[in-house]
Amino acid sequence: MFYREAGQFKTSYGRDMAVFPIAQDRIAIGLIVAIAFLAVPFMATEYFLSSIMVPTLILALAAIGLNILVGYCGQVSLGSGAFMAIGAYAAYNFAIRVPELPLLVTILLGGVVSAMVGIAFGIPSLRIKGFYLAVATLAAQFFFDWLFLRVGWFTNYTPSGSVNAPQLNVFGWIVNTPTEKYLFVLGVVCVLAVLAKNLVRGHVGRQWMAIRDMDIAAEIIGIRPMYAKLTAFAVSSFFVGVAGSLWAFVHLGSWEPLAFNIDRSFQLLFAVIIGGLGSIAGCFMGAAFMWILPIFLDIALPPLGELVGWKMDKATVSHFGFMIFGALIVFFLIVEPHGLARLWSIMKEKLRLWPFPY
Amino acid sequence: MSAPRTRTIGDTLLTVDRISLSFGGVKALTDVSFDIAKGEVRAIIGPNGAGKSSMLNCINGFYHPQQGSITYKSVKRSQMRPHEAAAQGIARTFQNIALFKGMSTLDNIMTGRNLRMKTGILAQALHFGPARAEEIEHRLAVERIIEFLEIEHIRKTPVGRLPYGLQKRVELGRALAAEPELLLLDEPMAGMNIEEKQDMCRFILDVNDEFGTTICLIEHDMGVVMDISDRVVVLDYGKKIGDGVPDEIKRNQTVIDAYLGVSH
Ligand SMILES: Nc1ncnc2c1ncn2[C@@H]1O[C@H](COP(=O)(O)OP(=O)(O)OP(=O)(O)O)[C@@H](O)[C@H]1O
Ligand SMILES: [Mg+2]
Numbered sequence: 001m002f003y004r005e006a007g008q009f010k011t012s013y014g015r016d017m018a019v020f021p022i023a024q025d026r027i028a029i030g031l032i033v034a035i036a037f038l039a040v041p042f043m044a045t046e047y048f049l050s051s052i053m054v055p056t057l058i059l060a061l062a063a064i065g066l067n068i069l070v071g072y073c074g075q076v077s078l079g080s081g082a083f084m085a086i087g088a089y090a091a092y093n094f095a096i097r098v099p100e101l102p103l104l105v106t107i108l109l110g111g112v113v114s115a116m117v118g119i120a121f122g123i124p125s126l127r128i129k130g131f132y133l134a135v136a137t138l139a140a141q142f143f144f145d146w147l148f149l150r151v152g153w154f155t156n157y158t159p160s161g162s163v164n165a166p167q168l169n170v171f172g173w174i175v176n177t178p179t180e181k182y183l184f185v186l187g188v189v190c191v192l193a194v195l196a197k198n199l200v201r202g203h204v205g206r207q208w209m210a211i212r213d214m215d216i217a218a219e220i221i222g223i224r225p226m227y228a229k230l231t232a233f234a235v236s237s238f239f240v241g242v243a244g245s246l247w248a249f250v251h252l253g254s255w256e257p258l259a260f261n262i263d264r265s266f267q268l269l270f271a272v273i274i275g276g277l278g279s280i281a282g283c284f285m286g287a288a289f290m291w292i293l294p295i296f297l298d299i300a301l302p303p304l305g306e307l308v309g310w311k312m313d314k315a316t317v318s319h320f321g322f323m324i325f326g327a328l329i330v331f332f333l334i335v336e337p338h339g340l341a342r343l344w345s346i347m348k349e350k351l352r353l354w355p356f357p358y
Numbered sequence: 359m360s361a362p363r364t365r366t367i368g369d370t371l372l373t374v375d376r377i378s379l380s381f382g383g384v385k386a387l388t389d390v391s392f393d394i395a396k397g398e399v400r401a402i403i404g405p406n407g408a409g410k411s412s413m414l415n416c417i418n419g420f421y422h423p424q425q426g427s428i429t430y431k432s433v434k435r436s437q438m439r440p441h442e443a444a445a446q447g448i449a450r451t452f453q454n455i456a457l458f459k460g461m462s463t464l465d466n467i468m469t470g471r472n473l474r475m476k477t478g479i480l481a482q483a484l485h486f487g488p489a490r491a492e493e494i495e496h497r498l499a500v501e502r503i504i505e506f507l508e509i510e511h512i513r514k515t516p517v518g519r520l521p522y523g524l525q526k527r528v529e530l531g532r533a534l535a536a537e538p539e540l541l542l543l544d545e546p547m548a549g550m551n552i553e554e555k556q557d558m559c560r561f562i563l564d565v566n567d568e569f570g571t572t573i574c575l576i577e578h579d580m581g582v583v584m585d586i587s588d589r590v591v592v593l594d595y596g597k598k599i600g601d602g603v604p605d606e607i608k609r610n611q612t613v614i615d616a617y618l619g620v621s622h
Contacts, residue, residue, distance in 0.1 A: 198485035202493060203475045206461070210469050213458035220418060220456075221536065222444030222473040231479060278460070 036186055041179045050178035050251075052292060057182075057189045058246045060287035063271040064196050064280055065239025070269070071277035072200055073232035074212030075125050079137035080240050081264035082144035085257060087114040087241025088248035089154050095166045096156055103170050107188075107245045114241020115234040122233030126226055141262055148257040162256040165249040181250050188246065192239060197280050199235060208232050209278075240268075274332050276339030285340040293328070297321040367588065368396035371540060371572050372417065377426035379412055379596075386412040387423065388596045394540070399566055400574045401587035403607075405617050408593040410576045411453055414542045417574070418450050419443040430540075445473055449538035451529045453545045453576075459518035463528050466517055467503055470535025471496045503531050507561060523554040530561060541565065543575040547582060555579065559586055580618065584608065592617060 044053065066080045091110030094101055101109070124136045148154050155163050168175035168184070175184045199205050207228040210218035215225055248255050267290055275286020301320055305312040312320070336342055372394040379387040387409045394400045402410045415421040417428060419438035427434050430446065449470070458466050475496060481489040504510055507527050512520060517528055526546060533541055546562065547555045563586060565571050577583050583590060584604040592600035592613045600606075600613040607613055 195483040199479070199483050202482040202485065202489065203472065203477070204479055204482055206465050206469050207472060209461050209465070210458050210472075213460050214456055216420075217452070217456035217458070218469070220420065220440045220444060220450065221470055221532065222441045223469070224441055235479070 033190065036190075037183070041183060046178040049182040052295070053182050054178070054185050055247075055251050056284075056288050056291045057185050058243050058251055059268070059271060059291055060284045061189045061192060061246070062240050062243035062268050063275060063283035063287050064193060065236045065241075065243060066268050067272045067275075067277065067280070067283050068196065068200065068208070068239065069232050069236035070272055071279070072205060072212060073208040073229065073236075075122075075229060075232060076130060076134040077137040077236075078134050078262070078265050078269065079121070079140040079144075080268045081260045081262060082141045083114050083118060083237045083240040084244030084247060084264060085144055085148055085260035086117050086237075087111055087244030088255065088260065089148055090114065090241070091245035091249065092163055092165070093154065093156075099166075103166070103168055103249075107242060107249065110245035111238040111242035114244065115238040118233040118237025118241075119230050122230050125229050125233065138262075141265055145257055145261055148260075160256075162254055164254040165252070168249060175250070185246060185250055188242070192242065193280060193284075196235075196239065200278075200280065204228075204231055204235075270329055274329065274339050276341030279339065279341035281344075282339050282341030285344070289340065293325060294321055297324060365397055365567060365570070367398045370394070371396040371431065373429040374413070374417070375427050375429065377413075377416060377423045377428070379409075379416060379421060379423040385596050387416070387593075389426075390593070390596070390598045391426075392591045392598065392601055394572060394574055395589075396572055397566070397570050398572060398588040399562070399586055400572075401583045401590045402574065402576045402593060403578070403580075403583055403590060403617065404593035404599075407595075409596040410593055411544055412596075413593065414450060414544055414574070414576065417443075417540075418448050418542060444536065447536075447539035448542065449533040449536040449540075450542035451526070451533050451544060451546060453548065455522075455525045455529055457517045457525055457529055457532070460516060462514050462516055463509060463520070463531075464500065464504070464513045466528055467500045467531045467535045468496065470532040471499065473536065500531075500535055503534050506534075506564070507531050508557075523550050526550070526558070527561075530558075534565060537569070538571060540572045540574065543573065545576050545578065547577060547579060555582065562586060 040053065041049070062080060062084060065083075066077060069075050069077050087110035089110075090113035091106050094106045094109050095103075121137065121140050125133050128136065149161060155161055168181075170184060173180075175181055200208070207218070207223050208231075210221075210223055211225055211228045211232075218228070219225055244260065248259070252259060271286035271290040272283065273286070274289050275284070276282030298317060298321060301317045302312050305317075332339065370393045373391075374393065375391050377387055377390050378385070390409075390413065402413060404410055412421060416423050417430075419440045419442060422437050429435075430448070458469065461469075475492055477489040477492050481487065485493075504513060507530065509524065509527055509531065512524060512528075517525055520528065530543070530546065533543075543562070547558050550558065559582060562573060562575070566573050575587070584607075587604060589601070589603055590607045591598060592607060592610075594616040599616055600610045602610070608618070
């Protein structure tokens with residue numbers, strides 16, 4: 001009822017271009033961010049912060065990266081896990097080989113290296129589309145799985161192949177406890193999400209969407225497909241790479257190549273589809289869905305089984321989890337291909353007119 | 359249709375010299391030559407499959423003719439990429455609308471200005487200083503086009519949801535946003551009702567009058583063509599069979615036999 005545009009006249013195009021043109025939206029998002037920074041760290045348990053909030057936020061960042069490529073520029077990728085790995089291992093190697101670098105720089109460099117590799121792997125997209133491009137990115141996934149597993153240099157020749165993140169020192173602030181880790185990740189993800197939003201609503205974002213919707217027409221109005229596609233690959237891989245280094249350094253602490261295998265790529269792709277192609281806010285919803293639902297099912301299924309007198313063992317629970325999960329994904333693909341973000345905006349649309357639907 | 363319009367028709371802007379284009383065995387254009395003068399409304403007419411769209415595609419670098427050359431602004435060229443043509447001031451609309459369906463009217467028209475937007479990716483990500491100023495500056499220009507085309511009410515609507523006539527208008531808006539010197543319109547009024555056609559004619563003439571934009575259009579409605587164009591080229595089976603002012607074309611026996619005789 002209080003969600004209204006009435007009385008809010010936009011007096012300049014600068015205002016109208018704002019990310020959230022409606023004041024209630026601005027207030028809501030401000031509140032969410034304030035709660036995330038000020039309230040959550042004090043109210044949530046350590047388990048909740050380190051096992052739910054931190055991974056969800058990092059996955060959301062990776063999903064934003066993937067969404068830029070898939071949802072905004074229309075280029076399919078099944079290799080986002082590999083680009084997380086590139087970010088992680090690049091940051092790791094900068095950390096051990098150039099220890100003077102501040103942590104934040106190391107993490108961003110992980111993203112930069114990932115962006116450069118992304119450009120290289122984006123070149124095929126200038127020639128091939130759709131299914132064939134998907135296969136090419138899948139090849140990237142397997143190539144980097146192999147590279148980090150087999151070429152010892154990347155893991156500093158650790159015999160087990162598992163490597164440890166350095167101490168997290170952010171300009172003198174030692175990030176150690178779950179609360180500190182959460183705040184650090186939240187800060188990085190918020191800043192990068194704002195940058196991503198600025199890009200997709202700006203000039204380059206329109207070029208990406210133009211290529212996505214009709215590449216021939218885009219070229220005829222002067223958009224260079226090469227520039228648009230390669231910037232999308234670069235920016236996308238940068239975000240995914242930074243997410244990868246955060247995942248490795250902050251969430252995992254120590255990791256092996258398996259942490260970034262094809263399962264991760266699919267997890268991200270589903271997060272993007274469920275959250276909504278071409279929506280930054282949707283990435284957060286999709287990542288939360290992908291990360292929290294399996295945990296929820298693990299907890300909720302056994303008691304439900306008891307109700308009907310069925311004692312489920314661990315394997316059964318996880319099989320059931322998979323089935324429910326798969327069914328939900330199929331449901332989303334069929335019923336609402338634009339994902340949770342779309343459902344959310346439909347709800348807002350209804351709310352804006354409520355209680356008079358006409 | 360309207361009071362005599364006062365415009366200056368200047369020197370030659372574009373010359374098409376003996377162009378031939380074929381697809382495998384199909385000859386789409388054979389030895390076609392004509393020119394377009396600065397500031398005029400030039401129509402291309404002819405029966406279906408005559409090669410009209412192919413002609414526009416050659417002019418804006420989308421097709422590459424096997425023979426012949428095109429001279430634009432005194433520079434002769436044989437091959438050119440579409441984005442290069444765009445950079446030189448050639449904009450166009452398509453017979454089958456080629457809008458970006460998932461984007462809003464506003465964003466579609468904004469893309470028309472992409473060649474004028476120069477700030478780098480980093481500045482755009484920060485959306486600060488020059489990037490923001492640039493965005494607002496171009497938004498103002500686009501708003502003027504939106505107002506001119508009377509499509510304020512659909513500013514934020516994804517174009518995929520718009521009816522056909524409005525989509526044609528948005529596509530014209532996107533082409534105008536580039537502030538082209540030469541505007542190529544491929545059947546801008548196809549499938550429209552009378553009022554929509556009148557609106558479209560008005561927009562085209564206004565653009566021609568106010569901005570001095572040279573216009574080359576393909577149109578099947580002879581009433582419209584004879585009303586708004588200064589000179590007409592007639593194509594049939596890929597060959598030019600007539601060229602001149604509307605009155606001459608109306609009296610040209612070859613043209614009447616090939617095209618005007620049958621009802622359209
Ligand atoms: N890309 C293409 N590949 C193969 N043949 C083509 C291609 N484009 C055009 N043609 C052929 O060239 C000829 C001329 O086509 P064009 O589209 O230029 O005609 P048109 O005058 O625009 O007709 P219409 O009034 O139906 O739009 C046709 O025989 C068409 O089949
Ligand atoms: Mg045609």
